[in-house]
Structures are given as structure tokens and as C-alpha cells.
Amino acid sequence: MSLPDRRQILMGAAATALTAGLASAAQAATPKDQLYALFDAFFDEDLSQSPEQATSLGLDTGKHADARSRLSDRSTAAWLRDRAEPAERIARLKTIDRKALSGDDAINYDTALFNYEARQGTSRFDFGDGARPFVLTQFYGSYISTPSFLDGRHKIASAADADAYLGRMKAFATVLDQETQRAGADAAKGVIPADFIVDKAIAQLQQFRSLPVEKNVLVASAARRAKAYGDYDAKAAAILTGEIHPALDRQIAALQAMRAKAVHDAGIGRLKDGDAFYAALLKIYTTTNKTPEEVHRLGLEEGAEIQARMDEILKKRGLTQGTVGQRMARLNTMPGQVFANTDEGRAELLAYCTERLAKLQPLLPQWFGVMPKTPVVVRRVPAYTEAGSAGAYYERPALDGSRPGAVYINLRDTAERPRWSLATLMHHEGAPGHHFQLALVAESNLPKLRQNMGFSANTEGWALYAEQVAMEMGIYDDGDDLGLLGMYQARLFRASRCVVDTGIHAKGWSREKAIAYMIETGGDPEVRVSREVERYCANPGQACSYKVGHTVWAALRERTKQRLGSKFDIKRFHDTALLVGPAPLTVLEGVLDRWQG
Secondary structure, eight states: OOHHHHHHHHHHHHHHHHHHHHHHHGGGSOHHHHHHHHHHHHHHHHHHHOHHHHHHTTOOSGGGGGGGGOOOOOSHHHHHHHHHHHHHHHHHHTTSOGGGOOHHHHHHHHHHHHHHHHHHHHHTSSSSSSSSSOSOOSSOSHHHHHHHHHHHTSOOSSHHHHHHHHHHHHHHHHHHHHHHHHHHHHHHTTOOOOHHHHHHHHHHHHHHHHSOGGGSHHHHHHHHHHGGGSSHHHHHHHHIIIIIHHHHHHHHHHHHHHHTTOOSOOSGGGSTTHHHHHHHHHHHHHSSOOOHHHHHHHHHHHHHHHHHHHHHHHHHTTOOSSOHHHHHHHHTTSTTSSOOSSHHHHHHHHHHHHHHHHHHGGGGGGTOSOOOSSOEEEEEOOGGGGGGSOSEEEEOOOTTSSSOEEEEEOOSOGGGSOGGGHHHHHHHHSTTTHHHHHHHHHHSOSOHHHHTOOOHHHHHHHHHHHHHHHHHTTTTTTTOHHHHHHHHHHHHHHHHHHHHHHHHHHSOOOHHHHHHHHHHHHOOOHHHHHHHHHHHHHSTTGGGHHHHHHHHHHHHHHHHHHHHGGGOOHHHHHHHHHHTOSOOHHHHHHHHHHOOO
8 A cells, every 4th residue: 555545544544533532522512612623623734734824824833833944745645635635624514513503603614614515626636736727837836935935924033933944945845846746747647737837837947946046035035034143044055056956957857848748728628527627616716606608608798898888988088999908908008107117117106006095095984884903015026926926916914913914016017007007906905805805804703714714706706896896985086087997997807807717728718819808808918918818727717706706796785785775884784794704605695695784
């Protein structure tokens, strides 16, 4: 019997013993007590399995203090454990009497059950990496995430912290080899990313590998933050050249060998069981039962409606010739709309974004009774991750309050972020979007397990709905019709994602067809669209969560408003919805459909 099989048996035995112990202790406990004891057990297991999560949450202390020198196990044995985990956790949850739970306790149970059942949908396939079909791409892999994590998350305030940093550098070399082995095992099954994905991953690895030792972020970070405790920059350099560089070389060589067998077909429908895998991914990311065809049609229909609204505004500005996309593209050439692609221009762009968030602050109390206490800041995506990073993203604050919420903007090319597009970006990522929802989660009394669950359709749907709310608050009523166009273009972009993602993975669209569709539809710059489409190719399904989620959020508000009539209050609606916390859309709908105002 192989080692992974023995490990699985041992893990299963341990889980059975733990469940038996919980069941014995639960004889005198209520179902509510049983639920939260189980949640604590799950969360403790999560922290043990993900040292990065423990550190990011500020919980790498006490019994999890050893996490500070470790990284997550990315071996085949760990992958097998992760595949088995959803079914095992479902079984443990179902030992609790769901009918005996009500209110928040029932919401917590239903949310956890949905989470593990959705994850179980991809666990039955013998390839991929959870909710992703590939181990290594230009968007994910430890070669991207670990250097950023060590520089930005691993605190160094003592010699012990610096020693732990070196321990994680050594672990990084091990993780690189583990991912190389798993990507190779998938390739042997015919699971290879498209050729352009492999090419970009190789290029990024080579760029990281070729940096002068002293300029590599891992060494530079040690030199900057640990010099007070000894010659840690020299020690970090020795680990980089002696252990990490050879592991990077092995990963590059493995991908180069894989490249010879890669095809240009962009979607995972070409893989064995690819269609079923994609359907399972849509379940995870949309938290609905919508089929690829339904999501595709939603994108087309809502896209046409949004274009009609944009057409009206463009005509008022005298822009009447060409498609909506062509006319939107011409806006980028208007004076004052593009910031200089220099460090000074980037600083000016970030300052403008901060100003837009400040402009909204006086209006928020009219629409929200509960708002986060934690501040939000605007930052540039680190230059060394720009090539593989999304255009913008939100990073939630630490649970211990040691880190604010942050909006990161990819400023590799400032032309991708014209001035007229930035207001709605800030409302999506910052206030009242991701920051309002996720900072409130960090500040809440929700069980830690629930605080750390993610449901893309809920969070991305809320953020897109928040763009709509900012418009309704009057943020564009001062004659900022360009900003309003930016809001509609952002919404059109999300509708186009539904069309393109399902087109690629369910209808056999090529990368080139998807790029052409998005440029023609919305007029976004080709560089930005190309990177986005390539992200959908590498991470199927996730891009559909935005517009599906927004559609549900907007419809839910209208349904609640009609049901409650004069009793409806927008502040209480928002407060009630946000305080549900991370949840599948089905659970959120149930809460608000029962809400009496």
C-alpha cells in the first residue's frame, strides 16, 4: 500500500476518533453547543493545515505558534486529504439535529453544509486543485503567492521571527517541488493548461529566477526588516541560491517539458470530465444551480440592457458613431483621462482614488446604520506581482485589528485605469463594497470558521450591487456623466464575463474570440482584456459570480421592498443583509425572505 493511502487511513481514523469524542461529550450538550464545538474543531484543523492562514489572521500564537516557520503542505498526500475532507466534514455536521436549530444557529449550520457540499462537487475528480483545474498557471502557484506572503504577512519583530522567516524560505523550496510533482502527475493524465498559460507561467518563473540575489524580494525583505537581529540577508541569500533557485529551475524545466504537449484550446471542456468539472465550479462560484447555458444567456440579456443605457449617455455627449464599445474606447483619448505611466502619475492616481472614497463618506449614514470601524487604504499592487495579478482587488483586515482593509490597483499600465473608471472601482473594492462587507465580518462575533468562509457570488455580487448603491446615493449627480458611464461599463464588463467564461469552457470559444467579444462589447483596452480572459481560462467559473451575484442581490432588494411596502427601510435592509456575513445566495435569500423589517 502506498504512503498516501496509509496517510488517508490514519487521517480517517483520527477524524473518526474525534467525531466519536465529540459525540460522547455531546450527550449532555445541546445541538447548538455541538455545532459550535464542531466549528471550533474545523477551524482549528484549518489553521493547522494552513500556516499562511494562521499568520494572515494573526493567530499563529499559542498552540499554532509553530505555524510561523511553516508553509502549507502541497504534496500529493495533502491533496488526497483535502479531497476527502468535504465528505468527512459533512458526515460530522449531520450528526447534529438541524431541526433543533433556529435563527443565527440555523444560518451557520446551513452555510457550513452548503460550503462542504459544494466543495465535494470538485473533490470527486482526480485532477486539479480544489476549485481550480490546474496546479500551476500564470495566476496561481506558490511561486506567486509565497514571496508576497513572506514580505507582506510574515512579521519580523525579533530574532525568533527572523529565524521563522528563514524556516519558511526553506519550506518554499519544498513547496515548489511538491507543486512541480503534482503538476507533472496531472500532465500525465492529460491535464495541461493551454499553451499561452504555460508560456506566461514560464516567463514569470524565469523573471523571478533571474533577479539579482540582492533584489529578490525574499532577500530584500530580510535585509530591510531583520538586519537589527543579525546577518539574515546573507542567510536568506544562501537559502535562495542553494535551495530555492534549484527548485525554481526544476519547476521551469517541468513546465517547459509540459509545453511541448500543450494545446491552444482555451477551455477545460477539452479535458476528460471537463464539462462536469466546470458545472461543479459554477456551483461553487455562483452558489446557484444555474447551468452554463443559463449563465451565458443572462450575460447576453443583461449586457444588451446595459449597453442601451450607455448609448443614451454617449449620445448626449455627442458620441453617436460606432458601437458602444468603440465609442467607450475613444473616451480614453480625452484630455485628462489617463494618468502618466510614471511613478508620479501612479501616485496621482492613488491619491485620486483616496479622494473618491472620502467624497462618499458624508452620504453613507443615510444608507447604512452599521459601518466598519476599520479604515481602508488604497495601495499599488507590488511591482513584482503585476504581470500575474488581477486588475484590482480588496484585501480584508486582519482579525486581530493589526492591518487595515486595503484596495490594491494594478498600475503596470495606467492607461488601463482612466480617470472616469476609478470612482466605481473604489465603490466596488472599498466603500460601500468589499470593505463594508468583509471588514464587518472581521469585526463581527461570527464563529471564526464562518468569518473565514468565502462565497464569491455573495461578496462579488454585493460589491457590484454597491456600485449601483453609490450611483443611487447621488455620487454622479454633479454632472459626472463620465463617471456614470464608468459605472455602467464596469457592470457591462461583468455581464460580458458571464458570456465569455461560459463561452470558453462550455461552448469551445477560443482565447482570441473571447478577447474580441469583450473589446467590441465594452471598449476596454486590449491589454487589460487579454489578461482578464487569460484569467478566466486559468480559473474557470469565478468570473461568473459577479453578475450572477449582483442580479440576485438587486432582485432580492426589490422583492423585499414589494413585500414590506411602507415598512421597507433601506438602512435596515442593508444592515440585516450585511450582518448575515459570508453565506451562499440561497441562505441569504432565505434570511431576507423571512425578514419582517
